[in-house]
Structures are given as C-alpha cells and as structure tokens.
Amino acid sequence: MENRVHTSLGVLIGGVHTYFPKEIIRGISKEAEKEHINIFFFLGMQTKVFLKQVLGEHSNAFYDYQFNTIYDYSQIGGLQGLLINYGTIGTYLKENNVRIFAQRYNDLPSVFLTEKINVANCYSIISDNYQGLYSVVEHLITEHGCKRILFVKGPVGNTDSNERFQGYQDAMKAHDLTVQPQMIAQGDYSEFIDESVEELLDHNPDADAIVFANDEMAYSGCRVCRKRGLQVGKDILLTGFDNGELSRQTDPPLTTVLQDGKAMGELAVRNMMCILNGEEVPFCRYPTKLVVRESCGCMRQNNEQIQSEEDRSEETGRLRHEIIEKQQQFVEFQRKSWLLPMMVRELNECVDDERGFCLRIMDTMKVMGVSSSYLFLLDQPIVYDGESDWTCPENLRLAAHCRNGETFAYSLEERPLVTRERGIAQMTEDGGDHQYMVYLLFSSERQYGLLVCEVPIKDLSFYYVVSLQIGLALHNYELNKIEALHRQQLFQDMERIREQNRELDMKSAYDQLTGLLNLRGFTERTKKICEDGKRRKAHLLYGDLDHLKEINDTWGHAEGNFAIKACADILKSCIRGSDMIARIGGDEFSCLVFSEMDTFDTILKDRIIQACKEFNERSRKPYYVELSVGIQTFELENYEDIQLANISADQILYEAKKNRRKSIKKKNNEL
Structure with a gap:
C-alpha cells in the first residue's frame, strides 16, 4: 500500500453510550472511510446515570468531571479540523456556554453538530x-x-x-x-x-x-x-x-x-472538507x-x-439480520467478559521497569484483538480536582504502540514528546486509513495520559471499561514505584541507623583514649561469654599504672595520657587478640585470659614486667611507665564466678602495689 499523509480530523463527542451520538459517529466514520480521512474520536464518557440506576442515590460518579478534560487533548492532536457534538458535551461542563467553548477551540475550523454557533471559524449543523x-x-x-x-x-x-x-x-x-x-x-x-x-x-x-x-x-x-x-x-x-x-x-x-x-455525521465530514478547501x-x-x-x-x-x-420478505430479512447480529454480539460479549479479568490480573502483576509495564499494556490490547493502539503518558501524573482551571498539558509523550500486530515500548529517555507541531495524528501516521478512539486514562483525581486505539464503534463502551482498568493499573504501578522508593529509603535509613548504633556501641563500649573496652563493654562481653554455660579455666588480671598523679602533677596531663596509652599497648602486647582487655578507670586496667596452663598467672606477670622494662629503655621519657598487677586464676562458668574473681584479683593488686617504686621519676643517667 502506498504511504500517504492523511487529512486528520478530531471529533469531540460525549454521551457515546447512547443511540444518537453513536449514529453521528457511524456517519462520520462512513464518510471518513470513503474519503480516506483519519479520524480521532475524543470520547467523553459519563457514568453517573448508570451508577445511579444500579446503586441508587448513594452512587458515586464524582470523578466524571475528568472526562471533560479529554477534549483539550485535541489541541495537541496535530489535526486539521474539529467536528464537535456540543449537545452531548455542554450538559456536563462546569460552565455550559457554547460561545466560550467554541472560542477555546476555534484555532482550527470547527463544525458544530446539534448546536447553533456564531463564532469565527465555526460552522453549524442542527436538527429541526x-x-x-x-x-x-x-x-x-x-x-x-x-x-x-x-x-x-x-x-x-x-x-x-x-x-x-x-x-x-x-x-x-x-x-x-x-x-x-x-x-x-x-x-x-x-x-x-x-x-x-x-x-x-x-x-x-x-x-x-x-x-x-x-x-x-x-x-x-x-x-x-x-x-x-x-x-x-x-x-x-x-x-x-x-x-x-x-x-x-x-x-x-x-x-x-x-x-x-x-446522515448528519456524513454531512459534517463533507462540510469540513469544503471548509479546508476554502469553500463557503x-x-x-x-x-x-x-x-x-x-x-x-x-x-x-x-x-x-x-x-x-416483497416488503414482508425485506422486513423478515432485516429482523433475521438483527437476530444474527445480536447473537454475535452476545458471543463477543462472553469472550470479552472472560478476557477482561485476565487483562486486569495481567496488568496488575508486578513489573520491574516502566518500559516493560507499557509493553504489557500493548500486548494485552493485541491479545484482545486490537491491531493498532497507542499509549501516551504524562511525564508525571496530573492531579485535577475538577474545580481549578484546566489547561492542556505540555508533557505528554508516546510511551508504547502496537502497529499491525507488532508491539513496541520506548525507554523513559527516548519517549517522543507530543507537541502542536508534531501531534497525536503525526505520531500515529503509518500511511494507512485509521479511525481511532481516544480514551482518557485516569484513576480518581490522577490523570496518566491517553489510550488511542482502533476499535469497532459497537465496542466503544467495552473499551471504555478497558481504559478504566488501564488507568487503575497505572495508578497501582505508580503506588508500587512509590512503595519501592519508600522501601529503598527505609532500607537506607535503617542502614544509617544501624551504623549510628554501631558507632554509639563503639562509643559506649570502648575507651576513646586507648581504644580498649571500657567498664561497660568489658562487663557486657564477659556476660555474653558466660551465656553458653561452659566451664573453663580463666585468669582475671587487675592492673594499675604506677604513680599517674605524679606524672600529671610533674609533667602535665598530656604526659599522663601518654602513659595510660603506653600501658594499654604494653598489656595488648602481652595477651592474645582473642583475650579481653579493658580500661575500667582512670589508671585501672582489667584483662580476662583463658589458658589451661597451671603457671599462666606467673608467666603473664613476667611478660608484663619485661614489656614495661623494654618500653622504658626506649621511651626517652623522664619517667617510668610501670604496672602493678593482681592475677586471680579461677574456673569460669557463670558471671558470679567473675565477680568473685574480681574481689580476689583486686586484693592481690593491693598487695602488689606495696612493692612499686616510691617515685617513677628517672635519674639523669637513666634517661
């Protein structure tokens, strides 16, 4: 088939669930097909009367006002003219004023059906x-x-x-x-x-x-x-x-x-073509x-x-045709009734990326027998309350399409923007003749975009229901994305809190000066060791830095801190990394060491004495850094055993202090 650029007309029409608007659509469709004109029906659908009949006075068709916004999308339709059935639109507008409505759209030549109009670039056809x-x-x-x-x-x-x-x-x-x-x-x-x-x-x-x-x-x-x-x-x-x-x-x-x-629909198309050709x-x-x-x-x-x-035969044939058509419609309805819940389930299954989700919508339309359909989405959903001023959005993009049975979806970065110069008609142009139904995709106050699809006139109402389901699926997808972002943010917040808690634990369990456990950290660690209830041989060391006061008073607190850190390093060098060592007070240290050796307490004490000696020989400080220690060997099974060992180790330390130097100040020849 030779590709051609079509004349594209838009039709603004409401109440398409009723007989007369459908007849107008049929007439427009017939004449457009004859003249190879592409038509875009911007459909206003109202649910209020149906819901009221089914649900009574308590029915809620509050969001019907959304349908009044679909007509504005024709302004970025890339169209050459508009056919407007105002009689099915004005009733539902917030301000039912045909002149204001006509002026809103008369940038394009407009033929008004079922309404008299006296506005430039607007023409009228109305019944008697x-x-x-x-x-x-x-x-x-x-x-x-x-x-x-x-x-x-x-x-x-x-x-x-x-x-x-x-x-x-x-x-x-x-x-x-x-x-x-x-x-x-x-x-x-x-x-x-x-x-x-x-x-x-x-x-x-x-x-x-x-x-x-x-x-x-x-x-x-x-x-x-x-x-x-x-x-x-x-x-x-x-x-x-x-x-x-x-x-x-x-x-x-x-x-x-x-x-x-x-016939009025056919005439409207003929009149529009005359207008476009410059005729009166x-x-x-x-x-x-x-x-x-x-x-x-x-x-x-x-x-x-x-x-x-002959007349009777013609009437019988007409009735037979009607019966066959109704039977076909019933079969078709049954088939679609099965397809619809399947479609809803398919669309509401979680999809990881938006491109995949849009592709799923197009694949669903294809399964339902729609050979040509287009999904246009806003960059961000529009929240519209029906009361504030409404203007046609400028961020509508082509997200996906199904052409001749082939589906395709764009990535977010590649979606083409719909503009007045390159509108919906240009983005759907494929050289063929088409008559598209344009449905608004929304859920409650949130608008997501448009579904443009080529479906039979008899199926208008069914695909209106489909469009509502797609709108709901888009809303669910949006909520899932928000939930995923919230989960990610929550995970990051929890990780940050965990890190802060780790830092707090470090600060609360460790001594900042020496990097050793503090008294709290030492106590919690020893309690955890006792939780398994195993009996083992342990050695508890209590140690004091000798004459810290003398160092502080003579050389200042900075040297006192140096001596405390030096003690910590000496003790760490004398025990294994798996053993516990803590600074439990200003100049007080404690170690918990596990060893089955009978003489381990003596060995540990000798290690500490030797380590202090080696440190003092190389320190070039005017004072000695030395520790008095008390070591208690005991059988550890529960925390009470450690508490008793504390008392004994402290007493042994007290006795050891009696043998420390009188002064830790070095003589000149010892420097």
Missing part, C-alpha cells in the same frame, strides 16, 4: 428539533384527541432540548391547550429517569399522553407505565424523539421523530420526520403497513 416535536404534539391532538399532554424535557441548557420544549409549548398553544407547571418534568436524556416519570404521573393521573424529548427517556416511561399497569397505546400514549435502534423493539413500538444522526459552508438545519407507531395509539396498518410479499 422544533418542527419535529411540534409535529408529534399536533399528531396526538388532531389524530387522537389528546388534551392533557405531559412533557419530559431534556438537559438544562441543551439547545436541542430547548427547541423541542418550545415546539411542545407552541403546538399546545396553537390548539388552545393549557400547559401547567406540574405537566412538565425535567429529564437528562438518559433511560434512567423512572423517579421523574413516577412523580409526573402522580401529579397528573388524568394524563392522555406523555411526550419525551428523546427515545431513551421514553423507554423509561414505558417501563414505569407497565409497572403501574397502564397499557401504552391504550391507557396512555407515549412518544419519543430520535428513532433509536430500540424504538421498533419496544412493546408496543415507539412513535418518535427521525433525526438522521448518521452555510448553516444547516437538518430536516426531521414523524415516525408513527403503536405507542401513540395508531394501528400498524395505518402507518408502517407491509403491503406486499
């Missing part, structure tokens, strides 16, 4: 809502003699809704029928307005008919009437607006107004048509009568 609704009410009055006709409005501030309401009011007025406030109910275009219909019927038990501003709300009306035992088409007449796909399948089939969303495009009010069926009380033979065998 007024005439369509007027014809419904007039039919009920003139053909069925209805006088008390109730009305369920669409969303507040919606142009379609306002025009349809005006058509209702004017038709009633033209036939001199009074409209009272209790005859009007506020709806939201969803199928889940049962409470509003119940209340409307409670206030109007004598109602002849209810006119709904769209088909979805009319389905709710049929459900409520059946619940009340009212036979639609006999006891009360109901009508809708849209001619939705289910309008023929309701019981009885629904009288409605055809507004051809598919007029405002268009697209005609509507009354479709009469049994829900308004008309009999089938008077409206949708099948008069010939």
